[in-house]
Amino acid sequence: MAKRMTKKEKERVNRIMKLLDNEYGTDNICYLEHNSAWQLLIATILSAQCTDARVNIVTKDLFVKYPSLEAFAAADQKELEEDIRSIGFYRNKSKNIIACAKRLVTEFNSEVPETIEDLVSLAGVGRKTANVIRGNVFNQPCIVVDTHVKRISKKLGFTKEDDPEKIEYELMKILPQDHWILYNLHIITLGRSICTARNPQCEKCFLKYECPSSGY
Ligand code: SF4
Known part of the structure; x- marks a missing residue:
């Protein structure tokens, strides 16, 4: 996505954040079990x-x-x-x-x-x-770039980069800061269920009308 976002692009990002919130909620969950x-x-x-x-x-x-x-x-x-x-x-x-x-x-x-x-x-x-x-642990706004975030951020048109650190910085420019932590959690859930690496099921995806890779 362009370095300086247009109003339209910002609105699309916000719509995607809202769709993710609606689908997956806004609680911070951690899939790795731990007590400290x-x-x-x-x-x-x-x-x-x-x-x-x-x-x-x-x-x-x-x-x-x-x-x-x-x-x-x-x-x-x-x-x-x-x-x-x-x-x-x-x-x-x-x-x-x-x-x-x-x-x-x-x-x-x-x-x-x-x-x-x-x-x-x-x-x-x-x-x-x-x-x-x-x-x-410290509730600091930051974006975790894992394999799902890398793959799906590209599909959503948020980045063209391959390097996780470059993707992290690019996403920090695009995403609202209050969604930095949640974005990773939401995208992992999406990547494990609907937008899998092998078989993205765009027809079932709640982001299909906002995603440039969906064909809708
Ligand atoms: S519309 Fe398709 S490519 Fe886009 S996020 Fe959903 S499953 Fe992935």
């Missing part, structure tokens, strides 16, 4: 290239076995690998989780930091994970 900021951080690191449902199955036992950041910091890497084996990239994830937990314990007083700079300085934490934490 550090649990969400670890669950989000685990969720790369893996479904939230699978992560939730694994973390149910994992957070009992390792009930604190200190426990993760002291974990044996091979043992942790076995604990998270059913999740992809378990070797890297295991290494990153231990390194991340160690730094949180030693340098951040066992607290999850709030700023994007501190968050992305942690092992295994990129912008996407950092924004999940900023939005869900």
Whole structure:
């Protein structure tokens, strides 16, 4: 979409936000089960290239076995690998989780930091994970760009970019700030149900009259 939006484009964006709100509500929900900021951080690191449902199955036992950041910091890497084996990239994830937990314990007083700079300085934490934490834990307006947001934002004509960081900045210019956190949640729900990667069902989609990819 153009850098400077026309009035018409702004109105279309607002109509899309309203349609999403009407369909999915305005509650902030998090699909990754957690009871604390550090649990969400670890669950989000685990969720790369893996479904939230699978992560939730694994973390149910994992957070009992390792009930604190200190426990993760002291974990044996091979043992942790076995604990998270059913999740992809378990070797890297295991290494990153231990390194991340160690730094949180030693340098951040066992607290999850709030700023994007501190968050992305942690092992295994990129912008996407950092924004999940900023939005869900600290309620800071930010846009999480995952595979659904990337794909569907293109379909909606909000971006032509491929790079998640560029998409994030472009969406920040286009979307009203009070929808930054919700947009990701709504688009994930849409992407898992109607606008799937393999088979977007435009005929069933409540956005079809606003979406340039629908053919309506
Ligand atoms: S109209 Fe089609 S392409 Fe557009 S968001 Fe809906 S399912 Fe996806």
